[in-house]
Amino acid sequence: MVDMAMHMMDVVQNSIRAQSKEIEIGFFEDSSNHTLTFRVEDDGCGMSREAVQKLADPFFTTRTTRRAGLGIPLLKMTCEQAGGALSVLSEAGGGTVVEAVYRTDHPDCLPLGDIAGYLALLLKANPGIRIRFAYRMDKALFTIDSHELQKEGVDVLCPGMMSAVKEYIRQNLNELYTKRPSGSLLCR
Amino acid sequence: MDGIKTLADLKKKQEEVRSRIDLRNRAESPESIVQVKVAMATCGIASGAKEVMEYFVEELDKRSIDAVVTQTGCMGYCFAEPTVEITMPGKEPMVFGYVNARKADEIIERYIKEGELVDGIIPQNYNTI
Numbered sequence: 001m002v003d004m005a006m007h008m009m010d011v012v013q014n015s016i017r018a019q020s021k022e023i024e025i026g027f028f029e030d031s032s033n034h035t036l037t038f039r040v041e042d043d044g045c046g047m048s049r050e051a052v053q054k055l056a057d058p059f060f061t062t063r064t065t066r067r068a069g070l071g072i073p074l075l076k077m078t079c080e081q082a083g084g085a086l087s088v089l090s091e092a093g094g095g096t097v098v099e100a101v102y103r104t105d106h107p108d109c110l111p112l113g114d115i116a117g118y119l120a121l122l123l124k125a126n127p128g129i130r131i132r133f134a135y136r137m138d139k140a141l142f143t144i145d146s147h148e149l150q151k152e153g154v155d156v157l158c159p160g161m162m163s164a165v166k167e168y169i170r171q172n173l174n175e176l177y178t179k180r181p182s183g184s185l186l187c188r
Numbered sequence: 189m190d191g192i193k194t195l196a197d198l199k200k201k202q203e204e205v206r207s208r209i210d211l212r213n214r215a216e217s218p219e220s221i222v223q224v225k226v227a228m229a230t231c232g233i234a235s236g237a238k239e240v241m242e243y244f245v246e247e248l249d250k251r252s253i254d255a256v257v258t259q260t261g262c263m264g265y266c267f268a269e270p271t272v273e274i275t276m277p278g279k280e281p282m283v284f285g286y287v288n289a290r291k292a293d294e295i296i297e298r299y300i301k302e303g304e305l306v307d308g309i310i311p312q313n314y315n316t317i
């Protein structure tokens with residue numbers, strides 16, 4: 001995993017596999033505390049207490065196709081090497097919250113990566129799931145909601161619309177990034 | 189693409205797309221159109237499944253092939269990522285490994301359009317006699 005957008009896709013894929021109907025993705029930058037909080041909340045099937053405790057173990061997985069599960073251990077590694085921490089809250093049947101905090105004043109903080117590209121793919125590939133995304137840069141906020149888009153008549157499934165949605169997200173995120181105060185080591 | 193910044197721009201684009209393309213009648217049952225599943229677990233993402241998936245979405249649109257592209261989890265072929273599973277109407281699913289943009293082009297042109305088998309198939313559905 002070389003950037004946060006990859007982690008986003010990875011964690012959201014876990015939510016999809018847990019049969020979620022609503023997924024909330026958030027990136028919250030706080031320039032006064034030099035932190036970036038990456039958060040994914042879903043209403044999927046959740047995990048038992050034992051499973052949550054074993055999450056950071058790369059050799060723990062529920063799938064049967066292979067014997068390793070690296071997604072969460074890698075996320076834990078990248079946020080801890082940037083001086084942050086990972087927390088996972090979940091209960092069986094009650095959804096899951098994954099929250100990773102990165103220090104943006106740490107040189108090992110991951111770059112953000114192509115969030116717009118991954119998000120557009122997620123919207124395109126999962127029309128049955130309500131996906132809400134928010135990026136907060138101190139007080140400035142950008143949100144996108146797959147239900148709202150549908151209500152406005154924007155159909156991502158329509159040929160050619162995925163790239164338009166991607167462009168829409170990219171331009172709005174780029175504008176948010178210009179509001180980032182100097183001193184942050186976070187990059188695109 | 190230039191200047192899609194507000195929801196209004198996005199809606200305008202949608203109108204444009206609607207009027208330009210006569211909307212192909214989306215088949216009611218998913219069994220009657222081509223299904224493309226791109227493996228998007230940790231292993232797939234790390235080896236570039238996103239570029240492959242974007243390529244499939246854009247090229248199938250451009251070449252006017254009725255297909256639905258979705259993401260799936262790890263199929264257990266981490267050694268051959270990025271992997272793509274393609275289900276042609278009425279046929280068994282076929283898994284292709286080591287897919288990049290060039291391979292994806294070959295798969296679209298030869299397997300999806302012509303039904304020919306191409307290199308890189310991962311045998312997954314053995315049947316014993």
